Amino acid sequence: MKRRIEEETVLFISVIKWVFLATVIGVIVGFSTTLFLKALKWCTTLGGNSPNYFLMLPVALFVSVLLIKYLAPDAKGHGTEKVIEAIHKRAGRIKLMVVPVKLAATLVTLAAGGSVGKEGPCAQIGGGLASGFADFFKFGDNDRRKLVICGISAGFASVFGTPIAGAIFGVEVLFVGSLLYDVLLPSFIAGVVSFQVSSAFGITYFYHTINFVPVFSEIFFLKVILAGMFFGICSALLIEVLNLSEKIAGRIRVWEPLKGIIGGALLVGLTLIFSKDYLGLGLDTVEGALTGAKIIWYAFILKIIFTSITLSFGGSGGIVTPIFFIGSAAGVLFGTMLGLDTSTFAAIGLVSLLAGAANTPISASIMSVELFGPKIAPYATVACVVSFLMTGHRSVYPSQVLAIKKSSSLSVDMEQDMEDVVVNIEPREKSLTKFLLQAIRKVSKK
Numbered sequence: 498m499k500r501r502i503e504e505e506t507v508l509f510i511s512v513i514k515w516v517f518l519a520t521v522i523g524v525i526v527g528f529s530t531t532l533f534l535k536a537l538k539w540c541t542t543l544g545g546n547s548p549n550y551f552l553m554l555p556v557a558l559f560v561s562v563l564l565i566k567y568l569a570p571d572a573k574g575h576g577t578e579k580v581i582e583a584i585h586k587r588a589g590r591i592k593l594m595v596v597p598v599k600l601a602a603t604l605v606t607l608a609a610g611g612s613v614g615k616e617g618p619c620a621q622i623g624g625g626l627a628s629g630f631a632d633f634f635k636f637g638d639n640d641r642r643k644l645v646i647c648g649i650s651a652g653f654a655s656v657f658g659t660p661i662a663g664a665i666f667g668v669e670v671l672f673v674g675s676l677l678y679d680v681l682l683p684s685f686i687a688g689v690v691s692f693q694v695s696s697a698f699g700i701t702y703f704y705h706t707i708n709f710v711p712v713f714s715e716i717f718f719l720k721v722i723l724a725g726m727f728f729g730i731c732s733a734l735l736i737e738v739l740n741l742s743e744k745i746a747g748r749i750r751v752w753e754p755l756k757g758i759i760g761g762a763l764l765v766g767l768t769l770i771f772s773k774d775y776l777g778l779g780l781d782t783v784e785g786a787l788t789g790a791k792i793i794w795y796a797f798i799l800k801i802i803f804t805s806i807t808l809s810f811g812g813s814g815g816i817v818t819p820i821f822f823i824g825s826a827a828g829v830l831f832g833t834m835l836g837l838d839t840s841t842f843a844a845i846g847l848v849s850l851l852a853g854a855a856n857t858p859i860s861a862s863i864m865s866v867e868l869f870g871p872k873i874a875p876y877a878t879v880a881c882v883v884s885f886l887m888t889g890h891r892s893v894y895p896s897q898v899l900a901i902k903k904s905s906s907l908s909v910d911m912e913q914d915m916e917d918v919v920v921n922i923e924p925r926e927k928s929l930t931k932f933l934l935q936a937i938r939k940v941s942k943k
Contacts, residue, residue, distance in 0.1 A: 523690025576617025613814020729887020760810020
């Protein structure tokens with residue numbers, strides 16, 4: 498009996514401790530996110546006043562690379578990835594200098610039209626502030642990791658206005674196929690508090706309830722599964738193009754800031770050939786897709802190319818907002834090809850691309866409810882899981898650690914960073930998978 502009382506006392510103290518700490522982190526991240534979003538709105542409005550603002554892209558990427566290279570190399574890329582790496586490899590230690598540098602580099606990139614998102618900087622700013630908070634009060638490595646994870650959750654929640662999905666995202670994004678249950682409580686609290694703080698300071702969010710969801714039928718359900726497969730392939734395409742673009746940029750042997758000028762010039766050329774629709778956050782296109790607007794069929798491919806060039810050649814920003822654009826545009830294409838409601842499949846595509854590219858099917862499914870309402874949830878959830886499986890052992894976050902294999906017919910080493918995962922095909926004897934693979938190989942030889 499005495500031991501039971503002692504156990505409950507320890508648990509009570511632990512809950513109180515993490516309620517308090519997570520609330521503090523939520524307030525800090527919510528306030529810093531508010532400052533970032535307001536600064537971003539001011540910068541993009543200022544840049545958008547000129548019809549040719551995108552001509553500044555070479556200068557913007559040059560400045561972004563210069564800031565990151567000489568002031569805070571850890572601020573490179575799309576933010577969330579660096580926080581994941583810090584949690585796995587450095588017990589969550591993030592240099593405080595990353596916070597102002599990431600803020601400045603992202604504002605410069607987006608103001609000129611760089612195709613990046615806004616959640617990565619908030620995750621990295623939130624993680625950096627949480628790490629600094631832990632160092633100031635001399636917390637141990639385990640507590641620092643938890644606080645930095647809270648920073649990710651709080652940043653995601655306050656950027657998109659999705660506190661539950663944000664909380665789950667923080668504990669789901671670290672491992673592919675595993676959740677950190679010991680951080681669930683502080684992540685939820687940090688996410689909710691951060692969202693409330695940002696809302697209190699005037700940050701507004703886009704919610705779009707999907708009213709059209711047809712009566713359930715086997716045929717429609719099969720179309721949703723097919724959509725999940727399509728979105729999974731789109732996720733894989735995004736990841737492969739990102740990797741290819743990074744390899745191409747790596748082979749250009751010049752001073753790194755000059756790569757920013759090269760990448761910016763490429764983006765200017767592509768913009769003159771196509772349009773300005775693929776620059777910046779692209780939220781107008783996302784909203785248009787969700788309200789039934791017509792979108793050119795290859796829009797999602799162009800957004801992949803614009804985003805890959807921006808990130809590979811020195812631009813700073815997140816990856817999730819471009820994923821929303823790619824997913825919603827691909828959803829419009831899928832709906833148009835099959836004669837389905839494009840708004841419904843734009844919404845399903847938006848969350849399904851996130852589920853596949855980031856390997857976060859649970860938080861993406863919850864996000865579908867928070868953004869689009871409960872009616873779409875059963876369909877979006879199925880598509881998210883299928884997309885997650887179809888993307889394979891890839892990720893836009895290379896530092897994610899693999900905790901499961903996505904098929905029993907594949908051989909992969911567990912507990913590897915996603916960038917180091919090697920997949921071998923090993924179908925079981927007398928299995929349908931082996932039969933189909935043998936048939937495909939025979940046809941390809943002919």
